[in-house]
Amino acid sequence: xxxxxxxxxxxxxxxxxxxxxxxxxxxxxxxxxxxxxxxxxxxxxxxxxxxxxxxxxxxxxxxxxxxxxxxxxxxxxxxxxxxxxxxxxxxxxxxxxxxxxxxxxxxxxxxxxxxxxxxxxxxxxxxxxxxxxxxxxxxxxxxxxxxxxxxxxxxxxxxxxxxxxxxxxxxxxxxxxxxxxxxxxxxxxxxxxxxxxxxxxxxxxxxxxxxxxxxxxxxxxxxxxxxxxxxxxxxxxxxxxxxxxxxxxxxxxxxxxxxxxxxxxxxxxxxxxxxxxxxxxxxxxxxxxxxxxxxxxxxxxxxxxxxxxxxxxxxxxxxxxxxxxxxxxxxxxxxxxxxxxxxxxxxxxxxxxxxxxxxxxxxxxxxxxxxxxxxxxxxxxxxxxxxxxxxxxxxxxxxxxxxxxxxxxxxxxxxxxxxxxxxxxxxxxxxxxxxxxxxxxxxxxxxxxxxxxx
Ligand code: PHE
Numbered sequence: 492x493x494x495x496x497x498x499x500x501x502x503x504x505x506x507x508x509x510x511x512x513x514x515x516x517x518x519x520x521x522x523x524x525x526x527x528x529x530x531x532x533x534x535x536x537x538x539x540x541x542x543x544x545x546x547x548x549x550x551x552x553x554x555x556x557x558x559x560x561x562x563x564x565x566x567x568x569x570x571x572x573x574x575x576x577x578x579x580x581x582x583x584x585x586x587x588x589x590x591x592x593x594x595x596x597x598x599x600x601x602x603x604x605x606x607x608x609x610x611x612x613x614x615x616x617x618x619x620x621x622x623x624x625x626x627x628x629x630x631x632x633x634x635x636x637x638x639x640x641x642x643x644x645x646x647x648x649x650x651x652x653x654x655x656x657x658x659x660x661x662x663x664x665x666x667x668x669x670x671x672x673x674x675x676x677x678x679x680x681x682x683x684x685x686x687x688x689x690x691x692x693x694x695x696x697x698x699x700x701x702x703x704x705x706x707x708x709x710x711x712x713x714x715x716x717x718x719x720x721x722x723x724x725x726x727x728x729x730x731x732x733x734x735x736x737x738x739x740x741x742x743x744x745x746x747x748x749x750x751x752x753x754x755x756x757x758x759x760x761x762x763x764x765x766x767x768x769x770x771x772x773x774x775x776x777x778x779x780x781x782x783x784x785x786x787x788x789x790x791x792x793x794x795x796x797x798x799x800x801x802x803x804x805x806x807x808x809x810x811x812x813x814x815x816x817x818x819x820x821x822x823x824x825x826x827x828x829x830x831x832x833x834x835x836x837x838x839x840x841x842x843x844x845x846x847x848x849x850x851x852x853x854x855x856x857x858x859x860x861x862x863x864x865x866x867x868x869x870x871x872x873x874x875x876x877x878x879x880x881x882x883x884x885x886x887x888x889x890x891x892x893x894x895x896x897x898x899x900x901x902x903x904x905x906x907x908x909x910x911x912x913x914x915x916x917x918x919x920x921x922x923x924x925x926x927x928x929x930x931x932x933x934x935x936x937x938x939x940x941x942x943x944x945x
Contacts, residue, residue, distance in 0.1 A: 496561055497655035498731050504660045505732050506741050510748040511663040511814030512724050514670065516598055517717040518749065519808055520778045523757040525713055527693045527771055530701035535754075537702060537710040542746055546714045548931040549887040550725055550746065551923065552894040554738045555906040557729030559898075563825035564723035567730065572897055580889045584723035585826050587882040589842065591722060592819035593849035594874045596647065599812040600639030600854070601779055604629060606805040614786040614801050615794060622787045626780045630857040640850050643809075647816040648843045651824055652836055655731050659817055666810045667748075673807040674752065678759040680800050681766070684789070690762030693771070708938050716879055717749055721886030724818040727825050737913050738906060739923075778808065820846070849874070880942060888935045895928030903927075 499505040526534050560567040564581035571577070608614065614622055630636055650658040681687060719725055732741065760782070764771050767785040771777060786801040820842060827838035856863065856870035865873040894903055903924060908916045 496731070497660075498733055499660055500656065502736050502741065504664060505728070505736065506744040506748070507667045508659055508663040508818070509719075509725060509728050509741065509745040510752075511659075511667055512719045512728060512818030513717060513745055513749040513815075514667075514752045515717075515719075515811050515815030516595065516808070517713065518753040519756045519760070519811060521713060522717065522753040523694070523760045524771060524777055525709055526757055527761065528701075529706035529709060530698040531693060532695050532697035533699045533702050534706060534710060536697070537707055538714055539750075541707075541711045541714040542718070542750065544926060545711060545887075545931050545934055546718050546720060547742055547746060548891055548923070548926040549715070549720045549935075550718060550742045551738060551907070552890040552927055553720065553723070553726040554729040554732070554742060555894050555898070555903055556890065557726040558732050558734070558736075558738060559902065559906050561730045563727050563730060563822065563829055565826050566829045567726065568893065572893070575897075577893060577897065580886075580893070581723065582826070583882070584721065584726075584886040584890075585822055587878050587886060588722040588724055588819040588822040589846055590849070590874050590882075591878045592644075592647075592816055592823075593846045594853040594871050595812065595819070596644045596816055596846065596850050597636065597640050597854045597871065599643035599647075599809065599816060600636055600641070601630065602805055602808040602812055603639040603642050604635065605779060605783070606802065606809055608783075609786075609798070609801040609805050612798055614783045614790065615798065616787050616790045618787065622783050623780070625783065626776070630854075631861075633855065633858055636854045636857070637851055640854050641847065643812070643816070644843060644847055644850065646813060647820055648839050650813070650817045651820045652839050654835065655821070659821060662817070663814055666814055670807060670810055670814075671752070671755075673803050673810075674755045674759055677800060677804055677807065678755055680796070681759050681761075681763040684763060684766035686766040686768070687762030688765075690765035691758070693761050693765065694757050704941075708942065711935075711938055712879060712884070715883050715887055717753060718746060719815065719818060721883035721888075721890065722819070722878070723822045723886070726890070727822045728818060730825075735909055735912060737909060737916065739913070739916050739919070778804075884935060884939045884942070888932055888939060891927050891931045891935070895924070895932065900924070 499508060556567045556571065560570045562570060564584050565578050568581040569578035650662050652658065715721055760777065761771065763785050764781055767788055769781055769784070782804065783801070786797045790797040820839070823842045824835060824838045827833045827841065828835055852860065853871040853874055861869060863870060868876060904920050907920055907923060908914065
């Protein structure tokens, strides 16, 4: 199909866009909680291992496939392995991205609502009674979360309609530095609270006794989710990278930004949780229930500062979630534009409709549809677990197998060295190729099968 393709204007632009995809809700609510749950610094160590030995090989595999062909997952695999079923793997990963964006934008919608709540000063101490019940009543409401989900998905769609260069690149270039400034500001505030030390200890004290098999599987899953792997988004973004760019640098740069942000988020969230004397809770509850309560109790002494921090905090979550959701939508849009010949705007409208409808079901599963269960899970939980526990791992596994066993070694080498432009990469090629061909697929495969059987 003949179409004009945008290319990221610079390496920095590509890294910012990919870091934008990577940095999201996963860093802010999942990472801090998991670190504490699974043994503090000991978990961070395993997480680092998983990132270097498993996630980076998948990241590079996706980058190689995308940049080699300058096509999305379906087109790229069809081109590199013509006449084989591999293109269906591409399609499967695109479907995974569409399922993720459906429930992800429900949580994105909650952050829209909470941003407005913070602006309306609803977390002030005189309203502390309502703060604790606010979250439960908001998510179980029928219309408000759907309205916010629509607004969040609408914002995502507007950015994607503008295109890779004018929409995604421009938005990521502005929002990435802003995100880092915001999270550092919140972290400084959080660390200055009396009793913050306990939260710091929760994050940094290594407790190796809690490092069991499930901690290792969680570290791996978290690393995949956080780096947006296995669903074709990194592949799609990489297809807009210039031939002369260094793929290894972009991969390392993106992973480092993502890790740094997760750690900063940990130090922004946990000290505040402990300063308020609260047990850290899991998942969305941590940021939508516990933190507003903290803002409200801190507001007794410092009403202005705590209100400003509350607004900045929910703004951070909203921007981080948006830069991730645009990458998911772009993956689907690329498919419809490249393979079905649709105009970008039409493709966005179609996918908006589909993900909006599925998102509405996910949203309603906290309220009127809470009784509807699939394999014992609500619709939201089912979509989350289907993708995070199953499809992302499967996608990652298949991408490494494709690059390690289906593509020609010479082509892989050519991509990793950018046609010989980076001779230093040739030196680490053997090791990287070994990781992609053997280590990553074997380890991911074992974890995948174990998860499936359990
Ligand atoms: N990496 C994102 C986060 O941490 C989530 C994501 C998953 C984004 C898959 C794109 C694709 O929130």
